[in-house]
Amino acid sequence: MSKKAAPGGSGGFDISRAWTDERARGVIFQLLLVLGLALLAAFIVSNTITNLREAGLSSGYGFLFDTSAFDINQRLVEYSSTSTYGQAFVVGALNTILVAVMGVVTATVIGFVAGVLRLSNNFLVSRIVAAWVEFTRNVPVLLQIIFWWLIMLALPRVRDSISFGDAAFLNNRGIFLPAPIFEDGSAIVLALILVGVVATVAVRYWARKRQDATGRTFPVGWAGLGLIVGVPLIVYFAVGQPLDFDIPEKKKFNLKGGFNVTPELVALWLALSTYTGAFISEIVRAGILSVSKGQTEAAGALGLRRGLTMRKIILPQALRVIIPPMTSQYLNLTKNSSLAVAIGYQDIVSIGDTILNQSGQALEVISLYMAFYLVLSLLTSAFMNWYNKRIALVER
Amino acid sequence: MSFRKIAGAIAVAGALVAGGAMSGQAATLDDVKAAGTLKCGINTGLPGFAYTDDAGNWTGFDVAYCRAMAAAVLGDANAISFVNLTGKTRFPALASGEIDVLSRNTTWTFSRDVDLGFTFIGVSYYDGQGFIGRTALGIGSATELDGASVCIQTGTTTELNLADFFRVNGISYEPVPIETNAEARAAYEAERCDVYTTDASGLAATRTTFEDPSQHMVFPEIVSKEPLGPLVRQGDDQWADIARWTLNALITAEELGVTQANVAEMANGTDHPEINRMLGSEGSLGEMLGLDAQWAVRAIAAEGNYAEIFDRYIGKDSPLALGRGLNALYTDGGILYSPPFR
Numbered sequence: 001m002s003k004k005a006a007p008g009g010s011g012g013f014d015i016s017r018a019w020t021d022e023r024a025r026g027v028i029f030q031l032l033l034v035l036g037l038a039l040l041a042a043f044i045v046s047n048t049i050t051n052l053r054e055a056g057l058s059s060g061y062g063f064l065f066d067t068s069a070f071d072i073n074q075r076l077v078e079y080s081s082t083s084t085y086g087q088a089f090v091v092g093a094l095n096t097i098l099v100a101v102m103g104v105v106t107a108t109v110i111g112f113v114a115g116v117l118r119l120s121n122n123f124l125v126s127r128i129v130a131a132w133v134e135f136t137r138n139v140p141v142l143l144q145i146i147f148w149w150l151i152m153l154a155l156p157r158v159r160d161s162i163s164f165g166d167a168a169f170l171n172n173r174g175i176f177l178p179a180p181i182f183e184d185g186s187a188i189v190l191a192l193i194l195v196g197v198v199a200t201v202a203v204r205y206w207a208r209k210r211q212d213a214t215g216r217t218f219p220v221g222w223a224g225l226g227l228i229v230g231v232p233l234i235v236y237f238a239v240g241q242p243l244d245f246d247i248p249e250k251k252k253f254n255l256k257g258g259f260n261v262t263p264e265l266v267a268l269w270l271a272l273s274t275y276t277g278a279f280i281s282e283i284v285r286a287g288i289l290s291v292s293k294g295q296t297e298a299a300g301a302l303g304l305r306r307g308l309t310m311r312k313i314i315l316p317q318a319l320r321v322i323i324p325p326m327t328s329q330y331l332n333l334t335k336n337s338s339l340a341v342a343i344g345y346q347d348i349v350s351i352g353d354t355i356l357n358q359s360g361q362a363l364e365v366i367s368l369y370m371a372f373y374l375v376l377s378l379l380t381s382a383f384m385n386w387y388n389k390r391i392a393l394v395e396r
Numbered sequence: 397m398s399f400r401k402i403a404g405a406i407a408v409a410g411a412l413v414a415g416g417a418m419s420g421q422a423a424t425l426d427d428v429k430a431a432g433t434l435k436c437g438i439n440t441g442l443p444g445f446a447y448t449d450d451a452g453n454w455t456g457f458d459v460a461y462c463r464a465m466a467a468a469v470l471g472d473a474n475a476i477s478f479v480n481l482t483g484k485t486r487f488p489a490l491a492s493g494e495i496d497v498l499s500r501n502t503t504w505t506f507s508r509d510v511d512l513g514f515t516f517i518g519v520s521y522y523d524g525q526g527f528i529g530r531t532a533l534g535i536g537s538a539t540e541l542d543g544a545s546v547c548i549q550t551g552t553t554t555e556l557n558l559a560d561f562f563r564v565n566g567i568s569y570e571p572v573p574i575e576t577n578a579e580a581r582a583a584y585e586a587e588r589c590d591v592y593t594t595d596a597s598g599l600a601a602t603r604t605t606f607e608d609p610s611q612h613m614v615f616p617e618i619v620s621k622e623p624l625g626p627l628v629r630q631g632d633d634q635w636a637d638i639a640r641w642t643l644n645a646l647i648t649a650e651e652l653g654v655t656q657a658n659v660a661e662m663a664n665g666t667d668h669p670e671i672n673r674m675l676g677s678e679g680s681l682g683e684m685l686g687l688d689a690q691w692a693v694r695a696i697a698a699e700g701n702y703a704e705i706f707d708r709y710i711g712k713d714s715p716l717a718l719g720r721g722l723n724a725l726y727t728d729g730g731i732l733y734s735p736p737f738r
Binding site: 051069070071072073081150153154172173251253254256263264341342344346353354356357358359360 | 488543
């Protein structure tokens, strides 16, 4: 490596020789670039403000406190047409987060299953999965969203709903499930479930310690099942079943009551999770293939079964390759959810567009979209980076 | 006393500043003349109002107004560059000067007129929001829709009127808001929702596209006032006057029996003073607008008077077959009324 500092070693900086000094030149160009970008940004902002003022348009975020006067069909928080634009934004943001979280979970499951199956020794299985992956990856996601939506619309009409024991119904207006009504005493059961989760984590920690020390294994799964499901179930019956259900009922136009999952949510969820799942399956496949074959053979020589080899030997090493590209898939899924507007799922963009139209505050609404997706993406990245660090190979 | 003086001085200063700002903008007419084309904002496609004909030319009720205006200002009904706009992009396009006039079935509301800084120049079509539903539902009125699912095309005032209507009547509903007319219709046809709501003119247009229109009925309730009309940017009064009186000329032409066929002949002078003033053989109304004497002759010759335009694109000679209803002249039982040309 050649020395990049000014030659001579005098220590002084000669301005006349700056152009011949690679490092000084680099600094100068970087400064010029930053200055240029700053000027450009300042010009855009001031130009926009001037134009808005000249056009006599009101700007600012005060409109968020005005009454929205429109309704939203899927609300995770209290909202009505007498709420404000700001509250409507919150409802939309939560709807986006809901479909994004649901999508990320199922896409991961689909991706892992498909990725492992594609490496299957069974020719038929691996070929079918390969064909599915190639098809799903290469068709635009908007078309897939509309495809799933049209499938949902092709379900039986509301009068011919498919009934599941007269408690749950399926039709082209969505899935109608009994909604739980919590009565006195149900708090104890819910608390016990929480306690069960905490206890299971503790048992798992203890079991691991013991296995490290003595080599003896402990059936954590069964213990957890007993703690999380068994104990609360016994108490539930003991205190007299303090849980009732609001069962959907057929009314003149619709099913009323219960809990409704709209076909738009289902269609969007299925489309996003299969589309992203196909990409994830390729990442998983790459991750598994990155672990050398010697590892599998060594595990086999030690007498580990195939499932255990995959879980204990291959996947922990593959995860290090898998996690970084997974982050961008999760981000893509979140951002793709804005395509919901095409089928009428009321995500932040769909609701924001209505607000934009009513209030006319185009710049402000678009800036809120950008801020929301930016924050959501940064949070996702931060979490994934933390997880990546945790599973990274710790070298001594 | 001194307070009053100060207040007066501030008011005068304010008027001067405002005047200065206005004169800075009052150049739309010059800009249009210099460019040689009128930039007219229209719908991306709505049967009857703005659609392409077999030859690929934009045509329709809203487009006809653009043509009349281009003819009045530039002397050529085809000197237009059409800008297709969605419900979302129409207002920024007008505010930024991307278009000179917006003729895209836009409802005249307080906030659009006042807060968004536009000037509505009149009403070209009195519409109202209605509902379409299957006759098989067995109901005769929208007030019986308690618990129904309602498909809405978003990006309009429709969502607000709907919420207001159900709130006033104390009944509940599930909104199903969909961005484009095509998808909203698909959802309605698949019975994702019980009724579909949009402006009554749009419903009539949509109904004609159903497989069996007789199975669908438009409910009698009109739940909102939707005065649709062209609009321009606020602050250029001369340009707003030109836009306003072009529309008034079309309406007055119907009232006075001036048609596309006889306008050239009538321009030579008639024994009716208002026709003569409008068509420029008497007085100097055209010069007052900053145009020439023949402006209204060209505007009417472009696509005919209001009745001719209405009948051709959305009325009795079109597949939409909308009745004149409120849009009949005030002399025929409607509320269409133009101020006089004098």
